Amino acid sequence: MKYYSEDHEWVEIHGEEATIGISEYAAKQLGDITYVELPSEDDDFIVGDTLGVVESVKAASDIYSPVSGTVVMINDALEDEPNLINESPEDKGWLCKLTNIDTSELDDMMNADAYEKYLKELS
Amino acid sequence: MKLIFSISRSGREGSSIPKSDVPEVNAIPQQFRRKKPAELPEVSEQEVIRHFTALSRKNMGVDTNFYPLGSCTMKYNPKFHERIAALPGFAELHPLLPQLRHGGVLTQGALAVIYEAERILSELLGFSACTMQPLAGAHGELTGCMLIAAYHKDCKDEKRKIMLIPDAAHGTNPASAAVAGFETVEIASDSEGNVDLEDLKKHLGPEVAGLMLTCPNTLGLFDRNVKEICRLVHEAGGLCYCDGANFNAIIGRIRPGDLGFDVMHVNLHKTFSTPHGGGGPGSGPVGVAEKLVPYLPVSRVAKRSDGTYALEYDYPDSIGYIAPFYGNFGIILRAYAYMLTLGKEGFRRVSENAVLNANYIRCRLSPYYDQKYDRFSMHECVFSATRQVAKGVHALDIAKALIDRGYHPPTIYFPMIVPEALMIEPTETESKDTIDSFIEAMIEIAQMTETNAEQIQQAPLTTPVKRMDETRAARSPVVADLGCPEM
Amino acid sequence: MPYIANTEADVREMFKTIGCDSFEQMWEKAQINFPPPSLDSLHSGLSEYEVVRHLNELAARNATQLVNFLGAGYYDHIIPAAVGEITGRSEFYTAYTPYQPEASQGTLQVIYEYQSMICRLTGLFVANASLYDGGTALFEAMMMAGRITRRRQAVISEAVSPIFRRMIECYSSNLDIELIQVPSGTDDSAQQRLMEAITENTACVIVQYPNVFGTIEAWEDVTAHAHAKGALAVCSCYPIALAVLTPPGEMGFDIVTGEGQSIGIPLSFGGPYLGFMATTEKYMRKMPGRICGRTVDLDGKDGFVLTLQTREQHIRRAAAMSNICSNENLCALTALVYLCCMGKQGLIDVAELCAAKAAFARGEILKIDGVKPVGGEAFFNEFVISLPVDAAEVVGKMIDKGFAAGFPLGRYYPDRKNQLLIAVTEKRTREEIKALANALEAVL
Structure with missing residues (x-):
C-alpha cells in the first residue's frame, strides 16, 4: 500500500520498513535531477524533518520525512545515477528505507486515488 | 578553445625576473619544500597575450554590445577612471601605511578620496553617514543586517530575530539576513506589485527586527506606500533596510533617508559606473540614519579641524571589522571620479534618462509582450513571455535569439513572482538609436514566434558555442584541470 | 552632459511615446509625488580634465616612494x-x-x-x-x-x-x-x-x-x-x-x-x-x-x-x-x-628570490646591537625581530628616513610591543636591504 503526502513524497510499507521516495509529479516538476543528498544510515527523523535534498540545475527541493523513523538503508545507486528519479520515481528512484515507524502517522497521508485528486486540484 | 595548460611546452619561459643579488642560500629547510613543482603553464608572454585576447573576444561586454541586463545597471564605464586607478600614488599604496606612526600623513590623498566619497554619498542617500567598507552589494546587505542586530542588542531588545523580506526580493536579501543570524519571513506582494500592506501588518510584531525592501522594487516599480511601510515597521519597533540595487532609478531625485529608511546599501558597480569586471569586484557602501551611526564598522576616516584626514577606531559600539581595510579602494576611487564629473545637476539627469529610456521601451514593446503589472515603471521594465510560451517560445529562447541579433539578453526568470520574466534595463547611457534597434529586434522576435517559433528555439547560432548541457555539468561536475592524473 | 546620449529632440520624442510633457510629469506617473531634494551641499559637475587634475593632486599626496618592507599578508611584488x-x-x-x-x-x-x-x-x-x-x-x-x-x-x-x-x-x-x-x-x-x-x-x-x-x-x-x-x-x-x-x-x-x-x-x-x-x-x-x-x-x-x-x-x-x-x-x-606570465619556473624563481632576500635581510639586521631574532629559522619571506625599544616608534622614525620598515606587532599583540615584522619581496635590492639595516641601526 502506497501513501502520499501533500509535499509529494510517497511511503510504501513492507512489514516493519517504510520505503520513501518522491512522486512522479514531483520528479516531473523538478526536471532533470542532477544530485540527491541522502541521509546517513542510523539517522533518526521525526515527521516533517528534512530528510534529504533533490536538485536539478535550477532548483533544490527539500525532502520532508513523511513519517518518523530511523534510516536503515539508502539508495546508493542515486549517487551515480540521480536520473533514476526521473526514470523511475516510484520504484528504482526510491530514496531510503526507515524502520521504527509509527503506522498511525500514515493516517494523515493520502492513498493513490486521493493523491490523484489532490494533483487535479493543484493544476 | 584550448586551455592555457594545453599550449604549455616544457622549458618555455614567459617571465622576466631580476637576477639574485644576494648570496645563494637554501633559505627554506628541505622538509618543508614541495616535492613536485606546481603544474603552472610554461608559455611565452606572446602566447599569454594571444590566448587571453582570443578569450576576450568570446565575451559580450558593455563596450561591445547593448547590455540591458535588468537589475544590473550595465551603464558605460568612463575610460579615464581606469587610468586614475592605475596611478602609482593609488595603486601602489600599502593599506597598512596609515596604521604606522607618521604613516597617516603619507596617505592623505587616499583618505581624502574615501572621506569625500562618503560625504557625497551620504548627501545623495539622505543619511547621516556612510561606510565605504562593504566589498560588494551582498556584503553591504550583510553589514546592514549586522547594524540592525547591533541596534536591537543595544536597546536590550534581542528577541528581535525575524527579518521580513518581500517575495519579490533578490535572493541575496534572505541569504544575507541568514548569515547575519536572522530568521527570514516572506511578505506577499499585492496585485499592483507593491508590498501587500495587510500581509505586512500581519507579520509585524515584537520579534521583528526589520524589513528589507528594495526601492524601487525588483519589478522596477516605485511602491507609493513606501513611507507608510517605513512608518508601520518603525511603529512595531523594527528598522527599515533599503536595498539600493536600483538606486540608478532615483539618484538625485529621491533620497531614501527622506522616505524613512534607516540603513541602505548601494552598488558602486551599478549606479556609480564602476566596471562589473565579469562578476566583480564590486563595492557596496552602506549609509545609515543617525541612530545607527554608533554601530558603523571601524576604522572610520575623519577630517580634523586642520583639514587633514585620520583613521579613527574609538567607537565602542561599532560592529567591528567587516573588511580587511577601508573597502575596495580602487572601486571607490572610480566612483568618486564619477561623482565629481556628474555634480549636483548631473545625478538627477542620470535617473531622469534611465527612467525615460525604460518607459520608452515598455511603451513600445507592450503591444508585443505581456506585463504582469501594467504600470509606469522606473529604470527597468519587466515583461512576461506568457504570450510567447503559448507558441512554445520561452523567455530563455527570446534571450538566446537576442544574442544572435547582437544584444546581450535582459535578465530572465527574475523576479520569481513573474512567470517567464524578461527584465530590461537600458540605463541612461544608451542612445535612443540603440534602444530603437533593440526594440526592433524584440518586435521581430515576437513576430517570428508566431510564424517560425522553431528558429527562435534553436538560437543562438552565431556564438562560439550553442546551448550548453547544464544538466551534464551539474550531474558529473568537471570543475578543474588538475594536470596530474594521480590526484 | 557626458555619458548621456539622448538629445533634447530625442527626449521630446520619447516623452510623446510615454505620454508625458516633462520629467516632473514622468515622475508623477511613476507615483513619485514629492519634490526633489536640493543637494545644496554638492558641487557642480567637473570636466574629465579637471577631475584628472584633482585626482593627480590627491595621488601625489600619497607616499609610494618609501622603500617597502611592509607586508603582514599584503605584499609588494613585481607585476608584469x-x-x-x-x-x-x-x-x-x-x-x-x-x-x-x-x-x-x-x-x-x-x-x-x-x-x-x-x-x-x-x-x-x-x-x-x-x-x-x-x-x-x-x-x-x-x-x-x-x-x-x-x-x-x-x-x-x-x-x-x-x-x-x-x-x-x-x-x-x-x-x-x-x-x-x-x-x-x-x-x-x-x-x-x-x-x-x-x-x-x-x-x-x-x-x-x-x-x-x-x-x-x-x-x-x-x-x-x-x-x-x-x-x-x-x-x-x-x-x-x-x-x-x-x-x-x-x-x-x-x-x-x-x-x-x-x-x-x-x-x-x-x-x-x-x-x-x-x-x-x-x-x-x-x-x-x-x-x-x-x-x-x-x-x-x-x-x-x-x-x-x-x-x-x-x-x-x-x-x-x-x-x-x-x-x-x-x-x-x-x-x-599573472600565474601564466610567471609560469612554472618563474613563480618558483620569485619565491626563491623572496626567501633568499629575506634570509639576507634577517642576517644583516641581526648584526645590529640589541636586535634579536624571534621564532625559528624556517620562514618564507617575512620574519620577526625584537628591538630594544617600542617597535612602533622605530617604524615612525624609519618612515622619516624613507623606509616602510615593517609592521610593529604590538598593535595586535600587546606582549610583542618591541617586535617588528619585516617582509622582503623580489623587488627589494641588496642595496635597499643594506640601507634598511643601516638606517635601523642609526635610529636605535
Whole structure:
C-alpha cells in the first residue's frame, strides 16, 4: 500500500520498513535531477524533518520525512545515477528505507486515488 | 578553445625576473619544500597575450554590445577612471601605511578620496553617514543586517530575530539576513506589485527586527506606500533596510533617508559606473540614519579641524571589522571620479534618462509582450513571455535569439513572482538609436514566434558555442584541470 | 552632459511615446509625488580634465616612494605589464556575470583556468571562482566546516592574521558559534596547544601557512588529529609561497583559502583583492561561491557554464551556502594572467628570490646591537625581530628616513610591543636591504 503526502513524497510499507521516495509529479516538476543528498544510515527523523535534498540545475527541493523513523538503508545507486528519479520515481528512484515507524502517522497521508485528486486540484 | 595548460611546452619561459643579488642560500629547510613543482603553464608572454585576447573576444561586454541586463545597471564605464586607478600614488599604496606612526600623513590623498566619497554619498542617500567598507552589494546587505542586530542588542531588545523580506526580493536579501543570524519571513506582494500592506501588518510584531525592501522594487516599480511601510515597521519597533540595487532609478531625485529608511546599501558597480569586471569586484557602501551611526564598522576616516584626514577606531559600539581595510579602494576611487564629473545637476539627469529610456521601451514593446503589472515603471521594465510560451517560445529562447541579433539578453526568470520574466534595463547611457534597434529586434522576435517559433528555439547560432548541457555539468561536475592524473 | 546620449529632440520624442510633457510629469506617473531634494551641499559637475587634475593632486599626496618592507599578508611584488594589458580589455571588464554562457565563454574559460590554477597550487580538487578577500574566505571556510560537521565551534590559532581574525569575530558576533582562539606564543608547543583545544565539538581548526609571523610549519599532525576528532582542517595560505612549499592539500587540509593579492594584484590601499578557496571532491557541494564547470553544447562541442548553482542564494535564498552573489572576477583574471606570465619556473624563481632576500635581510639586521631574532629559522619571506625599544616608534622614525620598515606587532599583540615584522619581496635590492639595516641601526 502506497501513501502520499501533500509535499509529494510517497511511503510504501513492507512489514516493519517504510520505503520513501518522491512522486512522479514531483520528479516531473523538478526536471532533470542532477544530485540527491541522502541521509546517513542510523539517522533518526521525526515527521516533517528534512530528510534529504533533490536538485536539478535550477532548483533544490527539500525532502520532508513523511513519517518518523530511523534510516536503515539508502539508495546508493542515486549517487551515480540521480536520473533514476526521473526514470523511475516510484520504484528504482526510491530514496531510503526507515524502520521504527509509527503506522498511525500514515493516517494523515493520502492513498493513490486521493493523491490523484489532490494533483487535479493543484493544476 | 584550448586551455592555457594545453599550449604549455616544457622549458618555455614567459617571465622576466631580476637576477639574485644576494648570496645563494637554501633559505627554506628541505622538509618543508614541495616535492613536485606546481603544474603552472610554461608559455611565452606572446602566447599569454594571444590566448587571453582570443578569450576576450568570446565575451559580450558593455563596450561591445547593448547590455540591458535588468537589475544590473550595465551603464558605460568612463575610460579615464581606469587610468586614475592605475596611478602609482593609488595603486601602489600599502593599506597598512596609515596604521604606522607618521604613516597617516603619507596617505592623505587616499583618505581624502574615501572621506569625500562618503560625504557625497551620504548627501545623495539622505543619511547621516556612510561606510565605504562593504566589498560588494551582498556584503553591504550583510553589514546592514549586522547594524540592525547591533541596534536591537543595544536597546536590550534581542528577541528581535525575524527579518521580513518581500517575495519579490533578490535572493541575496534572505541569504544575507541568514548569515547575519536572522530568521527570514516572506511578505506577499499585492496585485499592483507593491508590498501587500495587510500581509505586512500581519507579520509585524515584537520579534521583528526589520524589513528589507528594495526601492524601487525588483519589478522596477516605485511602491507609493513606501513611507507608510517605513512608518508601520518603525511603529512595531523594527528598522527599515533599503536595498539600493536600483538606486540608478532615483539618484538625485529621491533620497531614501527622506522616505524613512534607516540603513541602505548601494552598488558602486551599478549606479556609480564602476566596471562589473565579469562578476566583480564590486563595492557596496552602506549609509545609515543617525541612530545607527554608533554601530558603523571601524576604522572610520575623519577630517580634523586642520583639514587633514585620520583613521579613527574609538567607537565602542561599532560592529567591528567587516573588511580587511577601508573597502575596495580602487572601486571607490572610480566612483568618486564619477561623482565629481556628474555634480549636483548631473545625478538627477542620470535617473531622469534611465527612467525615460525604460518607459520608452515598455511603451513600445507592450503591444508585443505581456506585463504582469501594467504600470509606469522606473529604470527597468519587466515583461512576461506568457504570450510567447503559448507558441512554445520561452523567455530563455527570446534571450538566446537576442544574442544572435547582437544584444546581450535582459535578465530572465527574475523576479520569481513573474512567470517567464524578461527584465530590461537600458540605463541612461544608451542612445535612443540603440534602444530603437533593440526594440526592433524584440518586435521581430515576437513576430517570428508566431510564424517560425522553431528558429527562435534553436538560437543562438552565431556564438562560439550553442546551448550548453547544464544538466551534464551539474550531474558529473568537471570543475578543474588538475594536470596530474594521480590526484 | 557626458555619458548621456539622448538629445533634447530625442527626449521630446520619447516623452510623446510615454505620454508625458516633462520629467516632473514622468515622475508623477511613476507615483513619485514629492519634490526633489536640493543637494545644496554638492558641487557642480567637473570636466574629465579637471577631475584628472584633482585626482593627480590627491595621488601625489600619497607616499609610494618609501622603500617597502611592509607586508603582514599584503605584499609588494613585481607585476608584469602584460597582466594590465589583458585585464584592461573592456570585453573582460565591462562584462558581467556569465549568466548567458553562449555570450560569455571568455569569462567562463577564464574562471575554469583560474580554478584549475588554484587547485594546482594548493593541491586540492576543486576551487570556486573566488570570494571577496582572504578574510571573508576564511570566514566562509569556517561556516562551511560548520555545515559539514553540524558543529558550532571553531579552534583558531592566534598566529592567523589578526586582520582576518577580527573579521571572523565580527561576523560571528550574532551567530551561534564558539570561537576558541589559541595563543601562538613563541615556543614550539603552539601546535600541541592547538591540538588540545580540538574536541568532539569542534567543527574545524584554522591555521595560517606560513603563519602571520612568517614561520613555516608542517601541519600533518594537526590535520590528522582534527580528522580523528571528526573536525575539518582549514588553512589560509600565501600563494607565492606555495610555489616552493608543500601544498596544503598534501598536508591533509580539507579547505584551503587565502588572500590572492600577492599574485598580480596591486596593493591599491586595501582592495579590490581576491579571496581564493579550494576543497576536496567530497565537500564540493558544500562550498560557497560561484563554480564554473566544463560541459558540451548541443553539437557536442566543449564549453563552460556556471554550475552547481543550487548552492547559491539566487536558488536557495536563506538556505544558501553563503550570501555571496558576485566573485572578484577581474581579480581572478588578474591572478590567472599573472600565474601564466610567471609560469612554472618563474613563480618558483620569485619565491626563491623572496626567501633568499629575506634570509639576507634577517642576517644583516641581526648584526645590529640589541636586535634579536624571534621564532625559528624556517620562514618564507617575512620574519620577526625584537628591538630594544617600542617597535612602533622605530617604524615612525624609519618612515622619516624613507623606509616602510615593517609592521610593529604590538598593535595586535600587546606582549610583542618591541617586535617588528619585516617582509622582503623580489623587488627589494641588496642595496635597499643594506640601507634598511643601516638606517635601523642609526635610529636605535
